[in-house]
Amino acid sequence: MAGGGATSNEVDRNGSLLAYHRQTVHYSVFGQPTAAAVRSESMDSENAAAIERILAKLSEVRQLDPTCRLFGSNSHRYTLGPALTESEMADYEKALGIALPSEYRDFLMKIGHGGAGPFYGLFQLDGRDMENPTNLDQITKPFCWTDATNPTKWQSSVPEDGVLIESGAAGDRYLEWWIIPGVLYICNYGCALRFFMVASGPQAGEVWMDRQADEKGIVPERGEDGSRLHFLQWYEKWLDEGISRFRDENGK
DSSP: OBOSSOOOOOBOTTSOBOOOOOSBOOOBSSSOOOHHHHHHSOOOHHHHHHHHHHHHHHHHHHHHOTTOOSTTGGGTTTOBOOOOOHHHHHHHHHHHTSOOOHHHHHHHHHTOSSBSSSTTOBOOTTOOOTTOOOOHHHHTSOOOOSSOBOGGGSSSSSOSTTOEEEEEEETTEEEEEEEOTTEEEEEEEETTEEEEEEOSSTTTTBEEEEOGGGTOOEEEOBOTTSOBOBHHHHHHHHHHHHHHHHHHHTTO
8 A cells, every 4th residue: 555755657558547656654543633733724614624523523433433343444444544745645636637626635635545434445546456446547537427327227338428338247247337537536335336536527526426336327425415425524424424323322
């Protein structure tokens, strides 16, 4: 798993990001920034407030779930990689070819890079994780959809709106799926289901779920009121649900 260090902005033949940060990351629950440190640096006030809440809730869920019973948490154990520096962030954005949405950027620089997060945790930006299908040839292209869509409902296997469609066997099934343009994959749900963040267009910053593996297409993540979720809202929702579960179990 990669972290800060020397860079080499390499891309493989499939457009996947190769590891260009070479120094090994050692995950730790220690060294997380304090709320005071978050407030002391320049940041959007809403992002800063959300990050303060997230830091407090991360600490609480670690205490409530010391044996990592929450789905997927045993893979990351509520630990994060070290936060990125300005220089490291600039290198990653240059290699990706995009400016990351401010919420995600602030999270990576104030809380941590990869690790603790919904389900099996957050991907790092280096592209090393085999479950991360982010495609550099597609990430700078526009994201074309404003609501849920499903390629299994399309009329044929030809590209629609310039989207690349692939097909192949998946166990005893034959599936078609497409390489989604304009997105950065951020999280693994398991069973080839993943979450991505829209990188461009009117939906930039929104978190969607890629459910092509169970033939349900792509679906925007929503809050209880039906509103679309951006990264910090999506992350905090995961913490709130975990905390609520364990408080209920403990009778609090």
